[in-house]
Amino acid sequence: MEVFYYLVFGAMAAVVAALELSKTNKDRINTSSSFNSFKNNYLVVFSIMMGKEDNTVITNNEAIIDAGDWLQGPYVYYLYSTYGFGKGDIGQLFIAGFGSSMLFGTIVGSLADKQGRKRACVTYCIVYILSCITKHSPQYRVLMVGRILGGIATSLLFSAFESWLIAEHNKRNFEQQWLSLTFSKAVFLGNGLVAILSGLFGNLLVDTFSFGPVAPFDAAACFLAIGMAIILTTWSENFGDPSDSKDLMTQFKVAAIAIASDEKIALLGAIQSLFEASMYTFVFLWTPALSPNDEEIPHGFVFATFMLASMLGSSLAARLMARSSLRVENYMQIVFLISAASLLLPITTSVLVTPSKVIGEGLSLTCSIQLLGFCVFEACVGIFWPSIMKMRSQYIPEEARSTIMNFFRVPLNIFVCIVLYNVDAFPITIMFGMCSIFLFVASILQRRLMVISEKPKGEEWSPMKERNSEVDPLNL
Template identity: 60%
Template sequence: MEGYYWLQFGILAIACAGLEMQKAGNKERVAMPDTFISFRNLYLFVYSLMMAGDWLQGPYVYALYQHYGYSTGDIGKLFIAGFGSSMIFGTVVGSMADKYGRKNAALTYCVTYIASCVTKHWSDYNVLMLGRFFGGIATSLLFTSFESWLVAEHFKRGYEAEWLDKTFAKAIFLGNGLVSIVSGLLANFLVTDMNMGPVAPFDAAACFLAIGGVVILFTWSENKGDASESTTVQQGMQQAYAAIASDKRVFYLGAMQSLFEASMYSFVFLWTPALGPNGEDIPHGMIFATMMVACMVGSSVASRIMSRPDTRPEKYMQTVFLASAASLSIPVLTRSLGMESDGYKGGPITFEGKVQMLGFLVFEAMVGIFWPSMMKMRSQYVPEEVRSTVMNFFRIPLNLFVCVILYNVAMFPLAAMFAMCTLFLLIAAALQKKLEQLTEGPVYKKAAGMGPP
C-alpha cells in the first residue's frame, strides 16, 4: 500500500505542476512566436529524456554496489573512478564538442551512458569500474554540451536573450523536478513492487537514453564554437584557460560552480549512509522523489525571481549559498549535540534521520534555484567559441574536491564530510559577494542586455 500512496503523491504533484506550466505557457504564447515555442519544446523533450537516463540511476547506484557486497571503502573508490574520469577527460571532450559539434557530443553522451548502464549487470569490480569510467565522461557531456548547444542555437536563430532565461528555468523544472520525481517513483516501483532487483533502473535508463539519441540524430542541427574550424583541440583549451584567467567574472563563476557542485555530488554519495547509518531500511526511491519535489519547488521560485527585471542572480545567489551551507551543517550539529541514533539494521528511519532529512530538503530546494541562475550567468559571461571547454574546466576542481572527499570517506566520520561541504558553500557565498560587487554599475547593465559575450 505504501507504494500506491507514493505513486498517488507523485501523480498529484505532477498534475499540479503541469497545470501551472500550462497557465504560464498560455501567457507566453502571446509574446513568443510559434517557431520559438516549437524549438524550446523540442529541446525540453530531449533534455527530459537525457535527465531521465541520469535520474533513474541516482537512487540505486550506492544500493546496487551494496547489493553486490562491496564495502563503503570499495564503493567510494568506484565513485572516485567516475569523478576522476570526468576530471581527466572532461575538458578534452568539452573542447572536442566546441570543435566537432555539440550535437555529436550529445550523441556521444547517449552512447557512453548506455555503456555504463550495461556494465551494471556484472558484479565484477573491474567491470563496474569500467562503467564508472564511461559514466564520468557522460556526466561531463550532460552538464556542458546540451547547455552549449541550446545557447548557441538560441542566438543563431535570432531569438530574444530574455527568452533563454525561461528555457533554463523550464529545463530545470522538468529535468531536475518532474522527471526526477517520476524517475524516483519508477525506480522504486521496478525494484520494490516489481521485485526486479536494483539493476532494473539502469536498464530503464538505457531505454530512455536510446530514445533521446534517436530524436537528437534526426531533429537537431549541428553547431560549433565560432573558431572551431581553424582551432585545434589544444588551442581551444588554451583559449578557454585564457578566458578564465583574464576575466574575473568567469573565474568567480567557475569557482562558485565547482564549490557548490562539489558539495552537491558529495551529498549524492553521503545522504544514504547519513539517513541509514545502522543499516536502516530506508525507501531510497521515495526519499529521492521527495527531495526532487523540493528541487522542483526551488526551480519554480527561481523562475519567478528571474522574471523580475530588478532582481539579479548575482545578488540573491549569496543567500542561496548560505542557506545551502546551513542545511548541510545539520548532520554536524546533530552529532555535536549528542543526538545518538537508536536505529538498528532493517529498522525504520530514526528521529535523527528525520531531522537531517528536513535539512536535505532545504538543500535540494536551493539546488533548484542554483541551476537556472547559474545557467543565466554563464550565458552572459562565458565566451561562445569555447563555451563547452570553459564549462568543463569548471568541473576539474569540482571533481578533484569530490575525489578527495570520497577517498577519505572511510577514514573520517560522516559529520566531517558534511563539515567540508559546508565550508565549500561558505566560500562560494564569499565569492558570490565579490562577483556581485564586480558586476554592479552601468557596465554590467549594458552587458546584461546583450546575448552571449
C-alpha cells in the same frame, strides 16, 4: 514516524502545485510559438537524458544514494554487489567514474566546441549506451570500462547540451530572457518530475516484474536511443570555433586564457565548484545523518521528497528570473547563505540535543528537524541550477563554452574522488561544517561577481559589449 514522512511529502507537493498554479502575468514570460516549439523539443531530449544519467555514489553505511541517475542509479551498487564485489571494489569503480570525468572532460568539451555540439550530444548517447551494455558483464575489468565511459558521458551531458542550447537560442534570435524559462523548466522536469517517475519505473522493472537489477540499464539504453533519434532528426549543428587553425591544445589555451583574464569567469567557476562540491558531499551524508544508529528509513520516499523540494526551488527560480528588474547575481547571495545555514543543522542539533544511542524505528526528533533543513537545501539546489545556467550563458564566451564548463568540473571531480576515498576518515559533523564553509565562501564570491558585473546606470551590460570594448584575450 510514517505520518511525518507523509506530512512532509504532502506539504511539499502542495506547495509546488500551489506555486505553479498561482503564477500571475508578472511571473510569466511572453514568448513566441516558434520559441515554444524549440523549448519543448529541447526539454523532451533533456528530460530523457537526465532520466537515466548515472552519477550514483555510496555512503558510509553502504546505502545507495542517487545524485543524478534517476532510472538506473538506485541499482548500480546493488548490481555490483550481486556480482560478488565488496564495498572497497565498488568504491574504486565509482572513483574511476569521477576520475574519468575529470581527466577526459576538458578533452571532450574542446571536441564539442570544435567538432560540433550536436555531434557531441549524439556521442553522449552512444557512449552511455555502451556503458549500460557493460553492466551485463560480471567481470570487474568490463565494469571498470563501463564506469570510465560513464564518466566521459557525464562530462558531455553537463556541457554539450547546454552549449548547444545557448548557441541555437542565439542563432535563432530569440530573446535572451527566454533562456531563463528553458533553464528553469529543464531543472523542474529533468531534475524533479522525471527523477520521481524514473525511480518508480525502475522499481517497477526490478521489484514488480522481477526483471533483475540489469533491467533499468537496458531501459535507460532504450530511452537513450529514442533521445538520439530525436537529436539526429530535429537538431541543427552549431560550433564554438570550427577554425581548422586551432588544435586541441590551442583550444585548452583559449579556455585557460579566458578564465585567467576575466575575473567574472573565474569567479563563476569557483562558485560552481564550491556549491557542487557541497551538494555531492551532502549526497554522501544524508543517509547516515538521518539514521545515525542504522535506523530503517524509507530512502526512496525521502529521496522523492528531496526531488519535490528541488522542483519547488526551480519554480521559485522561474519567478525570480522572469523579473527583468531582478538580477541573478543579487538573489543568489541569499540562496548560498540559506543553503549554508541549512547544512549547519546536523552540527547545531548535535550540540543542543544529546544524540540517542537507541536504535528506533524511523526518524528521531533531531533527525526530523534535519530532514526539514535538508529539504531547504534541496530547494536551494533547485534554484541554483537554472540560475548558474543563466550566468554561464552571460559570462562564458561562445567560442570555448564547452571547454570552459568542463574546466569548472575538474576541481569538483578531484574533491569527489578525495571524499569517496576518505569517506570514513572524518566525523559527519566535520563534513557538514566543511560544506557550510564552502557555501558561505560561495556567497562572498557571488557578492564580488555582482559588484564587478554592474555597470553605471543607463548603460545596459552585455558580456559581448564588454569584450568588444577591450583587447580580446581570446584572439590568438
